[in-house]
Amino acid sequence: MTAFQGIGIGQGIAVGPVARMADPLPAPADVASTLDLATETERANTSLAAVARELEARGAAAGGAARDVLEAQAMMAEDPTLAEEIATRLADGKTAEWAVHAAFASFRDQLAAMGGYLGERAADLDDVSQRVIADLMGVPAPGVPSPGHPFILVARDLAPADTALLDLDLVLGLVTSDGGPTSHTAILAREKSIVAIVGVVGAAELTDGTTLVVDAAAGEVTVDPTPELIAATEQRIADRLALVNAPVVPGALADGTPVPLLANLGSAEHADAAAELGAEGVGLFRTEFLFLDQALAPTVEQQRAHYEKLLNAFPGQKVVVRVLDAGADKPLAFLNDAHEDNPALGLRGLRALRASEDILREQLTALAQADAATDADLWVMAPMVSTVEETKYFMAIAAEYGLKTPGVMVEVPSSALLADRVLAHAGFASIGTNDLTQYTLAADRLLGSVGAFQDPWHPAVLRLVQLVGEAGQHHGKPVGICGEAAADPLLAVVLVGLGATTLSMSPSALADVRHSLQQYTLDDARRIAAAALAADGAAEARAAATAATTPEMKEATSS
C-alpha cells in the first residue's frame, strides 16, 4: 500500500480500478512501404472508415454539443480533399501510416497558422489523425478508455475534447500527473462534482486494473488499499451521499448568523441546476462566454436576452454580474490584440473596457434593460480594479445607466490594501481569491512550475482578505468571496471569520460548505481565522486552522 500526494479538487472520495488514458502515439517513420499500392490504399481506407463510424457512434451516444463536434470529426476522417492528399503520398510508395500522418499534418499546420478558433480545430484534427494511425497500427486509440466497467481515469492531463465525453456513470474519479488547481481538468471536476486529484507526481507509474483510493479532501491517492481502508472509504462515500441529499437550507453558522451561499456561473444554462442545489442567488456571473470566439462584440439585444434568462432563474434573489473580464488567459481580439509580454499585468479587466468604453456601455445598457424586465436583485461589478480612481469611474458610469448596486472585485493587492478607501465609494466588494493569490504571491496561476504558490490559504492572502472584511464592516458594505477558496469547507469558515458576508462557489461545492458552516459559531470562525492568520505559510495556516477546530481547542479558548 503506497500513497501519492496531489492537489485534491473538492471533498469527495472514490475507490476503484485504474484505467489509463493512452499516451499520444509517436509520429510514424517515413519509410518505404513493403506492400503494394492497392493494399496500402485498402488499409488506409478501412481505418479511415472505421474511425469515422466510431466517432459517429460516440457522437450519437454523447448527444448535445459534443455530437456536433464528433460528427464534424467523422467528416474530417472521410474528407475528399484529405483523401487526395493521402492518395498522392501512397502513390509515392509511402506506408498508409505515414501518408495519413503527413496528410493530416498538412491541414493541421494550415489551420494552426490561422490561429484563434481555427487554430483550436487543429487539435480536433490531431485527434482524428491519432485515431486513424492507432487503428492502422492495431494499438488502443489515445483518449478516454472504455473498459466496460466503472473506473478511475488516470491521465497526464485531459483535453477539453476528452472531458466533454466523460461518462460520469463510469468515471469514479480522476487522477492526473500534470495540471494545477485552476487547470481545465480541475475546473471540469468542480463543475461536474467528479472526485479528482491533479498534479500527482507518481501517477505515471499507475497501471491498468490497479485498485486506488482517491481521497480528494486529503489530496491523497492510495495504491492497493487494504480491505479495511476500502471499507472505510465505502462508508465515507455513503456518508457523503447522505450529505448531498440532506435538505437544502439557507447558509448559516451554528449560532444562526446567516452566510448566504451563492453560485459562480458562466452561463445562464446552468442557473436552474444551481438553484436546485440550494444556491441563494449568484455571486459571480461571468459574461466572457458571450464574447469568446467572437470577432465582434455581441449586440445589446443578444446580451439582454441572455441576462434576462439568467435573472429569471433567480426571482427576488441577488445576482452579481461581472462585466466583461478579458485579457490574460482570455484574450479577445476586438478588445486588445496587442502582444503583451506579461498579459496578467497588462491591459485586462476594467482597464481593457475603459480603453473600449463603447463595449462597456453596451453591456451596461443590456444589463439595465434586463434588470428592468425581471424581478431579480441585480448587482454589477467590475473586474481587476486596482485603484480608487478606477472604483469611482465604474460607480459613475454604472450610475449613468441606473444600475442600483455597482461594486468592484478585489483581485489586486492594491485594492485590498486600500479597501477602506475603495469601499468608501463602491457599493460592495467581491474578492476574487484566484487572482488575488496570483498577484500577492507573484506566481502566474497558469504556470505549473509555480503552482505551489497558488494557495489561497497563504496568510499573506488571508491578511488582505481581513483588510477588506474590516473595511466592509466599517462602511457597512457587503464583502463577498467568489474565488475557489470559498469552495474549501474549512477555508470558507476562515473567510467568514475574516469578515466575508457571502460566499460564492461552484454549485457542486454548496452542500459541503453549507454543512461545514453549520458546525461553527461566529466566535469559532474568528478564532479559527486568527489561528490561520498567525501561521508562516499556506500549509501551516491550514494545519493551524484544522487544529483550532477540535473540541479541546473550543473548550480551552471559551473557558
Add this chain to the structure above:
Amino acid sequence: MATRTVRIGSSHGLHARPAKLFTQAAKDAGVPVTIAKGSGKPVNAASILGVIALAVEHGDYVTLSVDGEGAAAEGTLDTLSELLVTDHDEQ
C-alpha cells in the same frame, strides 16, 4: 455550370456546426459543388477541411458553383444557399 453568390448568415461564420451542416448537404447533393470566398479559389464544398480553411465569417460573400444546368442544379443551389443564409447559432 450554375452559380450563385450569397451572404453568410451564421453569426459564428462558416465554422463548427454550420460548416458541418453545409458540407454534409453538399456531399448529399450527389453532384460536384464548389464554394469560393469572395474572388478566391473555389474549393470542394463537400470537404469540411477545405470549407473550414476558407475562414468564412459572418457577412462574407461566397459563390457556389454546381456542375450542371437546369432545375436540378438550381434546386441544389436553393438548398445550399438556404443553409448559408440561415443563422444556425441563433437558437
